Amino acid sequence: MTITQVESVPLVAVVGATGVQGGSVIKALTESDKPYRIRGFTRDVTKAAAETLKKQGVEMVTVNLVVENKEAVYKAFSGADYAFEVAEGIMLIDAAKAAGVKGIVWSGLVSVKELSGGKYTKVQQFDGKAVVTAHGRASGVPFATVQAGLYASSFRTNPMMLAKQPDGTYAIPLIVKPTTVIPIIHMENDYGLYVRRALELPAFPDGVDVYTGGENITLGEMARQLSELTGKTVVYKQIPIEEFIKPFLALGLPLHIIEAVVEAFQFWEEFGYCGGQISTASKEGLARLPQTWAEFVKSADWSKALA
């Protein structure tokens, strides 16, 4: 535990401190033998997760990251050396810049529209982040991205990713081929390792894109290992789009969100999760190794997902 209030050590501002990505960053910095001051941004400092962070020595500040709230957002960054953020990106970058931070680590994602040559245009969760990345690159503040792989936990918590079949067995029922390769990552545990590495390099890695992942693994192999390690019958099942979107439609999700999910999978299958971009360093120099899919499966509780 090296979180301190000593003014001479770097102050890292972590946006979304009680969320998965922000939480993982704080975990990784806490594990470091280098000292940090950490300022965590959250919408509600009274919630339990915020209280826990406060007890660990994190300075928690309430800030609602909406553009109408610009002044408060700017104030929240004052004195910070580094910023990590997940939402309302452009305003955050401007606020971090105005505060004179030494570097911004942004949880970006590739531009699907660009890397697919305009074939897939609806994956807003990726393209929106890529727009923020472009803004950050142009801001003049040293700027690096640490891009999330596919959340391993989504297979444990999202019934669309792992579903019980009528015969009592289980399937990963998705629209792409079982040979589709995914950079799988235990986000809660491992994402912060990459952010910590960026902050602890001798020079801030300005201009660098880091693609995170415990390993590159096919969806078919994920199903096979999940089955082998849990002793349950789990198969990968490629299903038609119409069948895949039925539960989304039943939930009343807006069409553009459903299309974004469908096109994201199609892009991963055809162009790769990172659209062919290559990480200069994936695991080198991390404080510890990120978990593989098998390690995640072994460490996680599957009693509900495979009930």
Ligand SMILES: *[C@@H]1O[C@H](CO)[C@@H](O)[C@H](O)[C@H]1NC(C)=O
């Ligand atoms: C996964 O593949 C990408 C693209 O080839 C590469 O940049 C990345 O380092 C690989 N990740 C791991 C964990 O091997």
